[in-house]
Amino acid sequence: RLLELELVLAIERQEIVPWYQRIVDGLTGRTLGVEVLARWHHPYRGLVLPGIFLPLAEERNLLEAIFVQVATKACAEMAPFVAMGKLNYVSLNVSPSQFKAGDITSTIAKILNKTGFPATALVVEITEDLIMSDLGRAASELSELSRLGIRIALDDFGTGYSNIASLSALPIQWIKLDRSLVRKLGESRVGQAIVEAVLQMAAALHIDVVAEGIETEVQSQWLVAAGCRKHQGFLYGRPGPYHELPCFADGTG
Ligand code: G
Ligand code: G
Ligand code: MN
Numbered sequence: 001r002l003l004e005l006e007l008v009l010a011i012e013r014q015e016i017v018p019w020y021q022r023i024v025d026g027l028t029g030r031t032l033g034v035e036v037l038a039r040w041h042h043p044y045r046g047l048v049l050p051g052i053f054l055p056l057a058e059e060r061n062l063l064e065a066i067f068v069q070v071a072t073k074a075c076a077e078m079a080p081f082v083a084m085g086k087l088n089y090v091s092l093n094v095s096p097s098q099f100k101a102g103d104i105t106s107t108i109a110k111i112l113n114k115t116g117f118p119a120t121a122l123v124v125e126i127t128e129d130l131i132m133s134d135l136g137r138a139a140s141e142l143s144e145l146s147r148l149g150i151r152i153a154l155d156d157f158g159t160g161y162s163n164i165a166s167l168s169a170l171p172i173q174w175i176k177l178d179r180s181l182v183r184k185l186g187e188s189r190v191g192q193a194i195v196e197a198v199l200q201m202a203a204a205l206h207i208d209v210v211a212e213g214i215e216t217e218v219q220s221q222w223l224v225a226a227g228c229r230k231h232q233g234f235l236y237g238r239p240g241p242y243h244e245l246p247c248f249a250d251g252t253g
């Protein structure tokens, strides 16, 4: 298939780039960090989204190459902002099959070395598929990342089957509350009760919660009142290349 062949070329031509979405303090509006989201600048198709090219990359065994390209660019671009204290962390997505295929810890260690990006400012987002499929392997790999000072976030929390109790065995510092749960805030009492329960259990386990997909002031204010201040979503900004992020352009953070 044409697009698959083009993807091989795209990697050679460095067409896969990091975009960023801010993670903010929902109370003060201050930028805390960014999540990195891969984009493909295709020469004639325009912008291709990860939902299209990541499945192709998985079939073709290109996930590792794409990760290295995006993570290296992101760490190099963001290192100065971390050094200036404008960002506390940069969060990278790692897909489960990439985690299983390669030695993710040494891949990341090399990138940190090359870019001078500090391990303590890096967050790695994993999905629960990884944990569900091979808990023992996941635990040892995540421990290695933790030993470098990297934080681990469980992405899309609330969409699958893992419960927080089973997570307590793993070195996970964050869970990212999926936008399907955030959407229920303000819609139903049951939705609110579920989010409250997640926040309480996370607090008991000293796990931080980042709420994703916040689109309204009502959702934001409800979460702040419930004690969840790390916010991400269209209310605060859509993903974009770093020169489009207002916090970097105007220099005020
Ligand atoms: O950016 P967008 O909303 O189109 O992302 C869609 C999905 O692709 C999200 O689930 C996101 O986690 C995933 N994604 C985006 N960038 C990357 C990446 O660099 N690596 C991996 N593994 N997943 C990514
Ligand atoms: O699975 P993951 O959480 O990595 O997905 C991140 C994706 O979610 C990004 O590609 C981004 O475009 C999308 N996203 C971020 N904020 C919002 C939001 O407020 N609403 C919706 N619908 N999507 C969002
Ligand atoms: Mn994510």
Ligand code: NA
Pocket (backbone or CB within 6 Å): 155, 156, 157, 176, 177, 178, 179, 212
């Ligand atoms: Na998510």
